Each structure stands twice: as C-alpha cells, then as structure tokens.
Amino acid sequence: MRTHKAAPDRTVPPIVTFLRTFLFLSLVFSIWSVATPLMAFPDEPAHTIKAAAVVRGQILIDDGTSFGHGVHVRVPSYIANLHAQDCYKFRADKTADCAPAIPGDDIYETIGVTSAGSYNPMYYWIVGLPSLILTGSPALYGMRLVSALLSAAFYAAGFTALTRLRQPKFPMIFAGLAMTPMVLFLASGINPNSLEIAATMAAFAGFVVTLDNVHRLSQVVPAIVTVVASTIVLANTRQVSLVWLLCAFASGIALFQRHQIAAAFKSRLIVTGMLLAVPGVLLGLLWIYLMLHAPANAGVAPEGIANPQPDVPIYRAFLTMLEKSPEFIPQYIGVMGWLDTPVPMVVIVFWCLIFAVTLLLPLMVKPRRIALGYWVALALLIIVPALLQTSLWRSMGFIWQGRYNLPLVVVLFMSVGMIARLIHLPTDGVTKTAARVMMGALAACQILSFVYVLRRYVVGVFEVSSWPSMISKPEWQPPFGWVVLTILYSALMLAASYRVYGLLFPGSTLFSVRRFRALGTTRDRLTGAKDRATSLTQDAETLLPESTDSSPTGPRNHR
Amino acid sequence: MRFSRPLYSVLRRSATWRAIIAATLSAAALTACSATSPPGTIQGALTGIGNSSQQSLVAAWAKGWKSENPASSIAYSPDGMDAGKKALFEGQAYFAAGPEPLTMDEASNPQTQCGPQGAISIPTGIVPVGIAYNLESVRTLRLDAESLKKIFDGEIQKWNDASIKAQNPGVTLPPIDIVPILEDGPSDSTFAINSYFAREAVGSANGDPSSEWPEGTPGLSKSRVIDRADKLDDTPGGISVLERGIIGARFSTADLKFGDVYHPFSGDSALASIKSGETVVNEGVGVEQKMDGASGYSLAVIEYQYFCRQYRNAAIAELVRSWGKSVLSISGQKAANLYVSALAPSEATVEASLGLIGTVRSAGE
Numbered sequence: 001m002r003t004h005k006a007a008p009d010r011t012v013p014p015i016v017t018f019l020r021t022f023l024f025l026s027l028v029f030s031i032w033s034v035a036t037p038l039m040a041f042p043d044e045p046a047h048t049i050k051a052a053a054v055v056r057g058q059i060l061i062d063d064g065t066s067f068g069h070g071v072h073v074r075v076p077s078y079i080a081n082l083h084a085q086d087c088y089k090f091r092a093d094k095t096a097d098c099a100p101a102i103p104g105d106d107i108y109e110t111i112g113v114t115s116a117g118s119y120n121p122m123y124y125w126i127v128g129l130p131s132l133i134l135t136g137s138p139a140l141y142g143m144r145l146v147s148a149l150l151s152a153a154f155y156a157a158g159f160t161a162l163t164r165l166r167q168p169k170f171p172m173i174f175a176g177l178a179m180t181p182m183v184l185f186l187a188s189g190i191n192p193n194s195l196e197i198a199a200t201m202a203a204f205a206g207f208v209v210t211l212d213n214v215h216r217l218s219q220v221v222p223a224i225v226t227v228v229a230s231t232i233v234l235a236n237t238r239q240v241s242l243v244w245l246l247c248a249f250a251s252g253i254a255l256f257q258r259h260q261i262a263a264a265f266k267s268r269l270i271v272t273g274m275l276l277a278v279p280g281v282l283l284g285l286l287w288i289y290l291m292l293h294a295p296a297n298a299g300v301a302p303e304g305i306a307n308p309q310p311d312v313p314i315y316r317a318f319l320t321m322l323e324k325s326p327e328f329i330p331q332y333i334g335v336m337g338w339l340d341t342p343v344p345m346v347v348i349v350f351w352c353l354i355f356a357v358t359l360l361l362p363l364m365v366k367p368r369r370i371a372l373g374y375w376v377a378l379a380l381l382i383i384v385p386a387l388l389q390t391s392l393w394r395s396m397g398f399i400w401q402g403r404y405n406l407p408l409v410v411v412l413f414m415s416v417g418m419i420a421r422l423i424h425l426p427t428d429g430v431t432k433t434a435a436r437v438m439m440g441a442l443a444a445c446q447i448l449s450f451v452y453v454l455r456r457y458v459v460g461v462f463e464v465s466s467w468p469s470m471i472s473k474p475e476w477q478p479p480f481g482w483v484v485l486t487i488l489y490s491a492l493m494l495a496a497s498y499r500v501y502g503l504l505f506p507g508s509t510l511f512s513v514r515r516f517r518a519l520g521t522t523r524d525r526l527t528g529a530k531d532r533a534t535s536l537t538q539d540a541e542t543l544l545p546e547s548t549d550s551s552p553t554g555p556r557n558h559r
Numbered sequence: 560m561r562f563s564r565p566l567y568s569v570l571r572r573s574a575t576w577r578a579i580i581a582a583t584l585s586a587a588a589l590t591a592c593s594a595t596s597p598p599g600t601i602q603g604a605l606t607g608i609g610n611s612s613q614q615s616l617v618a619a620w621a622k623g624w625k626s627e628n629p630a631s632s633i634a635y636s637p638d639g640m641d642a643g644k645k646a647l648f649e650g651q652a653y654f655a656a657g658p659e660p661l662t663m664d665e666a667s668n669p670q671t672q673c674g675p676q677g678a679i680s681i682p683t684g685i686v687p688v689g690i691a692y693n694l695e696s697v698r699t700l701r702l703d704a705e706s707l708k709k710i711f712d713g714e715i716q717k718w719n720d721a722s723i724k725a726q727n728p729g730v731t732l733p734p735i736d737i738v739p740i741l742e743d744g745p746s747d748s749t750f751a752i753n754s755y756f757a758r759e760a761v762g763s764a765n766g767d768p769s770s771e772w773p774e775g776t777p778g779l780s781k782s783r784v785i786d787r788a789d790k791l792d793d794t795p796g797g798i799s800v801l802e803r804g805i806i807g808a809r810f811s812t813a814d815l816k817f818g819d820v821y822h823p824f825s826g827d828s829a830l831a832s833i834k835s836g837e838t839v840v841n842e843g844v845g846v847e848q849k850m851d852g853a854s855g856y857s858l859a860v861i862e863y864q865y866f867c868r869q870y871r872n873a874a875i876a877e878l879v880r881s882w883g884k885s886v887l888s889i890s891g892q893k894a895a896n897l898y899v900s901a902l903a904p905s906e907a908t909v910e911a912s913l914g915l916i917g918t919v920r921s922a923g924e
Contacts, residue, residue: 064649064651067651072652077604080604083634084630087629100630103594103596111604113604113606135593136593138593
C-alpha cells in the first residue's frame with residue numbers, strides 16, 4: 001500500500017495529461033449539467049433555440065425575421081417552447097418541479113424566438129447536433145453535455161499547456177483558484193459564454209508557455225496548437241470574444257521581456273501557427289461583417305422600452321461601470337441560476353479573501369517590472385468591460401453582468417500565478433498545515449456551493465432553513481438524485497484538492513492513509529475504511545494531471 | 560498500462576477506464592428516457608407582434624393563460640401594429656395586435672399565410688385616455704375638442720384664455736402658461752386623441768387620424784411615460800395625454816365634450832359608453848367595438864388582436880383558440896383591469912368575439 005505518490009515524472013506525455021484532465025473536468029461539468037434543471041442557466045432557452053436552428057441550416061438572418069425581442073427561427077415545438085420552463089426564474093423560493101415536462105413527441109416545426117440570432121454559428125452547430133438524433137429532455141441534456149465537453153477540452157488544453165512552464169506550480173495553482181464555483185457552473189450549460197472563458201484561459205496558457213519556452217519551441221508544440229485552436233474558436237464565438245483574446249495576448253506579452261517576444265515571433269513554428277489561425281479569424285470577421293449588414297428589424301420598439309434611460313450621457317455610463325466594477329466580484333464567485341441564487345456568504349467571503357491575496361501578491365514581488373503583466377491584466381479587466389458597456393448604453397441600457405468579465409478574471413489570476421513563480425514556498429510543517437486547511441476549505445466551498453444550489457431547486461430557499469426538507473421532502477430531484485450527485489461531486493473536489501496539494505508539496509499528501517487506520521473501533525471498520533481510502537487515493541491520483549515540478553523544495557527565489 | 564493484459568484485468572485495475580465507462584453509461588441512461596405529451600394537453604410556443612400599448616396587457620393575460628396551460632409559453636414583441644400585421648400575414652407570428660380593426664382588404668387577402676379564409680380581428684380591451692393637468696387651484700375643468708386641439712397646436716397658450724373660461728363658468732383659471740407634455744413618436748394614445756379630434760373638432764383635417772403629433776407641436780418629449788408623468792407633477796400649468804393606468808388617482812383630469820355633453824374621466828363613465836356602444840360584426844373581417852359618446856366618456860384606445868382563420872397545424876390552432884378564449888374570459892379581463900386599468904369590451908362584443916375565435920381551425924380540421 002502506498003501512503004503517498006512520488007514526484008511525477010516530467011516525461012509524462014502531454015496527451016496523457018490532457019486526457020486525464022479532460023476526463024476529470026468533463027465529470028465535474030457533467031455533474032453540474034445534470035444537477036441543474038433544464039433552462040436554469042442564464043439565457044439558456046435563447047441559446048438552445050439558436051443551436052437547434054443552426055444545426056437545421058438556419059445560419060443567416062432572413063429578411064423579415066428579426067424583431068425587437070429577437071430573431072424568429074423554425075425549430076421543433078419542444079425547443080421553441082423552452083420559455084415555458086421559466087416558472088422558477090428569478091424566484092429562489094420556487095422549486096424546479098413547477099416546470100412542465102419536456103415531451104419527446106412535441107416535434108412539429110414552429111416559430112422559436114432567440115435573442116442570439118446574430119451570434120456566430122460555430123458553437124451552436126456543434127452543440128445543436130444532439131437535437132438531430134434525440135428529442136425532448138434527452139436532446140437538451142445531450143446538448144448540455146456536448147457544451148460541457150467542449151469547455152472541458154479547452155480547460156484541459158490550458159492546464160496541460162501550463163505543465164510545460166519552467167516553473168508551473170503557481171501558474172497552475174492560480175489557474176485552479178480562478179475556477180470559482182461560477183466558472184464550473186457556467187461551463188455546464190448551453191451558453192457560448194462558457195466556451196469563451198475556457199478558450200481564453202487556454203489561449204493565455206498556451207501563449208505564456210510558448211513565450212516561456214521561446215528557445216525550445218519544439219518541446220511545446222501542443223501549447224502552440226492550443227493557442228491556434230483557441231484563437232480560431234474565440235474568433236468564431238461571440239463578437240466580443242476577440243476582444244478577450246487580444247486582452248489575453250496583451251497581458252501575456254507584458255509578462256515577458258522584449259527579446260523573448262521578438263524571438264518568438266521570428267520562430268518558424270510561431271509564424272506557421274499564426275498563418276494557420278488566419279483563415280479561422282477571417283471567417284469570424286466575415287461573420288461580424290455579415291451581421292453588421294444583416295436585414296434590419298421588421299419593427300422598432302419605442303424609446304424607453306429599448307433603453308430605459310435614453311437621456312443619460314455616455315460619459316456617465318462609463319463612470320457608472322467603473323464604479324460598479326467591485327460589485328461584480330460576487331458574480332465572479334457564484335451567482336447561479338438566472339442571477340437568483342448566490343452561493344453562501346461563507347463561500348463569497350472565502351473567495352474574496354483569495355481575490356484579495358491575488359490582487360496584493362504582485363505588490364510584494366521585486367523587481368516591480370515583473371508585475372507589469374499583472375497591471376495590464378487588471379487595467380484591462382476594469383476598463384475594457386466599461387468601454388464595451390458604454391458602447392451599448394444607448395441601444396440596450398445597462399445590461400452588463402459579472403460573468404461576461406470572467407475571461408479577463410481568469411487571465412488576471414493566471415498572470416499573478418506567473419509572477420508568483422518568483423516566490424519561494426517554504427515546506428515546513430506550519431506552511432503545510434496552512435495549505436491543508438486552505439485545500440480543505442477550497443473543496444468545502446465548492447461542495448457547499450454545489451449542494452446549496454441544488455437545495456434551491458430541490459426545496460427552495462426561504463427565510464427559514466429548508467435543509468431538513470431536502471432529506472424528508474424533496475420536491476424536485478435531478479436525474480440520479482441529489483444525494484448521488486453530491487457524493488460524486490464531493491469525491492471529485494476532494495480528489496482535486498489532493499492533487500493540488502501534491503502539486504504544492506511534491507512528495508507530500510493532503511491526508512495520510514495511515515491516519516484512517518486510527519479511526520473506528522473494530523478491525524472490520526478499520527479494514528473497510530482503509531480499503532476505501534486506498535482506493536480513493538489511487539483513483540484520485542490517476543484522474544488528475546501529474547505535476548512536472550520535480551524539485552522537492554520548490555523553485556529558488558529569483559530576487 | 561500494457562495492452563497484452565486481458566481486457567477484464569485492465570478494466571479491473573484501471574480507475575480511469577472505469578470512470579469513462581461509468582460516465583458513458585450514465586450519459587446513455589440520461590439521454591434515453593423521454594416523456595410523451597398527455598392527451599389533450601395544450602402546449603407550445605405562441606408568438607405575437609403588435610403595438611406597444613398592448614405589451615402590458617399581453618403580460619397580464621399571459622399570467623392567467625400560462626397558469627391554465629403551464630406547458631405553454633408566449634413571446635410578444637411591441638414592434639408596432641404594421642409590423643405585427645406583416646408578421647402575421649407572412650407566417651412570422653401567430654397573432655398580432657393594434658389599436659384598430661383590420662380593413663376588409665387586409666382580412667380577406669387569400670394570398671397570406673393565413674390561408675384562403677384570411678384573418679379576423681377582435682376587440683380585447685379598452686384603455687381610457689385622459690387629459691391630465693396640473694393646476695393646483697382648479698379641481699374641475701371642462702374642455703371641448705376644438706379648445707383641446709388649439710392647446711396642443713399652440714394656438715391657446717394661457718389657462719385663462721377666453722374659450723376655456725367660457726366652458727368653465729365660476730372657475731377661477733390662473734393667468735399662467737399652458738405647458739403641453741406630449742409623447743414624441745408613434746403612440747396609440749396620440750392616435751386615440753387624433754381620432755377624437757377627427758370626430759368632434761370642427762375644422763379638423765380630413766384623412767386618417769395619425770398616431771404621431773405633427774412636427775412643431777410644442778412640448779414633445781421622447782421620455783418614458785412615467786418620466787412624463789413626473790414632469791407633469793413638477794410643472795404648474797402642465798397638460799398631458801395619459802392612459803388610465805398612469806393617471807390613477809394622481810392627477811386631475813378634464814371633462815371632455817362628446818357631442819353636446821361633457822363627460823368626466825372615470826371608469827363608470829367609460830363603461831357606460833362601452834355598454835351603450837355598438838357591437839359591429841363585419842362578415843369576413845371580425846368584430847368591432849364602438850363607444851357611445853352620448854352615454855359616457857369615450858376617448859380611449861380600443862385594443863384589437865388579429866388572428867388567422869386557419870393555421871397549418873392543429874396544435875397551433877388549438878393554442879390560438881385557447882389564448883383568445885383566455886383573453887376574453889372574465890378572469891382575463893379582470894387581470895387586464897387589475898394590472899393595466901383596462902376595461903372589458905361589452906358583453907355582446909365578447910360573445911361575438913368568442914364565437915369567432917371558436918372558428919379558428921387548422922388546415923386539416
């Protein structure tokens with residue numbers, strides 16, 4: 001029986017790391033997909049209708065089909081009727097059982113309305129495929145799972161790329177910290193926002209790995225491929241996705257020195273990668289051009305309905321966004337559903353602590369120039385969304401949500417991780433104990449968020465605690481039941497904490513299997529517990545990527 | 560993992576493969592089972608386009624309709640009556656809405672998506688429109704159509720103008736400016752008041768009443784209606800055209816002259832006008848609600864909805880019939896009154912309209 005795993009071999013092929021990470025994240029996202037009622041993700045009906053239309057050949061906007069509330073498309077009735085699932089929307093006290101069943105035989109073609117009519121069809125074409133072979137709620141779960149797998153693939157590519165940094169520990173840790181409950185939740189629904197965050201993360205990760213290995217690029221070809229794939233995907237997701245990509249590149253460039261950047265762009269591999277990305281980017285730009293010249297709305301909603309504040313000057317809109325920037329932090333952490341289910345305050349507080357440490361850490365690193373990438377990422381996070389919202393003020397009013405900024409939040413965290421490579425992490429007992437507490441708290445926060453959101457849909461959230469009702473009188477159950485899903489999710493989060501701890505302190509484990517022997521009073525209990533723990537440890541270790549940091553003491557301080 | 564091991568041995572030892580197989584089987588189980596529709600269920604998505612003044616009404620009706628038919632949904636876009644009619648005739652909507660009935664040409668056109676029998680229009684609600692004013696010392700005020708028109712044209716500029724004084728003997732009118740606060744842009748209330756001028760004001764221009772004020776009309780504002788109401792509250796001497804739901808008990812309103820009689824702006828007076836008003840059943844077009852100015856206050860937006868007589872699918876036809884019946888039901892009209900202060904059409908109108916809704920069919924029925 002092994003009590004801990006030895007430091008992983010650096011020669012683990014990237015494809016193995018990718019597959020294991022992909023499998024792990026797919027399981028995490030799939031559990032969220034199944035645990036969340038259909039159409040409970042923000043704007044999910046509009047995106048689902050769009051996906052069903054695109055996969056049926058309705059790609060461009062036809063004349064006379066665009067109206068104030070959206071574009072009219074022809075889809076099966078059960079998909080057009082997805083807005084009927086909105087009985088619990090914006091009402092945390094309503095359980096999900098008020099929503100009608102989605103029948104599989106309601107398939108006649110009818111008018112569906114989508115507000116995503118002008119979005120690039122690439123994501124939707126992929127996600128809509130299950131609706132061609134399945135109907136009813138199975139089709140919708142299938143579409144969700146496809147979207148979740150797509151996000152998992154890009155996150156896995158990003159984490160895999162990070163393992164190829166010269167000192168990957170802290171960039172990987174901070175990338176993991178950026179995976180807030182909100183990020184995991186969003187990755188599991190039908191919404192291109194999920195792919196946008198994942199692809200931006202992957203693009204940034206691949207980009208910094210490329211620049212970090214500029215003198216041995218042949219060893220990081222997968223990272224270059226990741227950047228190319230992410231670039232093409234972001235160019236063909238939403239119009240704003242290219243802005244996030246540019247911000248990611250700008251932050252990445254600011255992390256390195258001029259000679260490294262110059263050497264990178266002189267490399268044949270890099271130039272080849274850029275050339276391969278060009279057709280995909282041009283396709284995305286073509287789509288933007290087509291939508292700018294799309295048929296006009298058949299009608300125009302009157303002023304005051306289209307924008308509730310048409311008289312407010314533009315500069316005040318910009319200042320309003322700047323002022324609201326800190327208010328988005330809870331939405332970065334976890335406001336699930338249709339912005340009606342915030343995660344528990346203890347989770348918000350804990351992650352605010354992580355945000356505070358993340359924002360302050362670069363101030364402690366010298367030389368200060370090293371932190372330039374962080375400052376660029378932070379400035380872009382504050383200013384770019386403000387500019388984008390201001391540009392939409394007159395036509396749409398104040399519509400910005402924190403989840404739109406998450407691509408830049410992930411980039412910010414990873415930028416800090418890159419800077420934190422200069423920090424030496426002590427390996428004494430106190431540090432390890434503190435790390436154990438943090439890892440345990442992280443896992444607990446993720447699990448608490450998951451089960452709290454489940455509670456909202458299973459029994460509702462009221463002034464008086466409804467936890468006992470989850471056991472005695474659940475009004476709605478997700479497929480497989482909330483208990484099974486919670487156990488599975490908890491196991492995955494504990495496994496992730498175990499792996500992250502092993503990343504921080506190679507050769508050490510989050511918890512010792514020997515300690516399980518000391519629990520319990522009979523030999524049988526001890527044996528059973530030992531077997532389960534061993535199995536869990538082994539299973540956990542094989543599910544996650546191995547750290548490539550082989551140093552037992554961590555990196556040296558580069559001051 | 561060595562590929563020479565037996566598969567069973569591989570699966571037994573490899574947690575990764577076990578996880579993959581479990582996940583695949585779970586996904587298959589998840590995607591295998593599908594519910595079927597219980598017989599007789601009214602379900603589906605209903606799409607409508609129409610005038611903005613019916614947006615709140617449709618929301619009020621939708622509440623009741625969806626509680627009766629939880630497996631249904633409705634999407635309504637306030638793009639305007641003309642856009643709504645076009646959408647209905649081109650098959651981009653299942654119903655449309657506007658402040659006037661269909662014409663014979665529109666209703667009987669066999670070349671539209673409504674099929675050879677064309678479309679119908681039925682009245683669904685009446686929203687009284689009042690002339691609200693802000694004169695602290697004046698509790699009752701009478702205005703006829705000519706005076707009101709001259710006020711909005713800018714010809715009468717003072718409250719103590721002779722023509723206003725003549726209609727209000729014994730009332731002390733202040734010598735202050737009249738400040739119109741009017742909606743800039745197409746509006747059903749503007750259409751209603753221009754219709755009133757066309758009927759009642761001597762010397763009004765011929766032609767169809769407009770839904771917009773002429774260019775140069777003083778006091779035009781693109782603000783939201785609640786902002787215009789706030790502005791009226793803050794403007795001594797102000798005068799505005801507002802719907803009943805906005806006026807409420809907040810503003811004083813003028814008694815208007817219909818024919819030879821002044822009627823107050825009140826629910827009872829408007830109801831009397833509706834009750835005495837004629838129900839016109841136009842064969843091939845639909846039902847029209849008239850209001851009787853001799854019996855009561857009759858400046859109002861009469862809301863209509865337009866439907867095809869025939870839809871290509873039985874489920875859609877059933878949805879439309881269900882919607883029409885719910886809108887015209889007692890509970891539907893109560894909801895319209897509660898949320899939007901709209902009044903119900905007369906009993907004769909409702910009965911005729913329900914009869915017409917019942918004739919909506921699908922191509923195969």
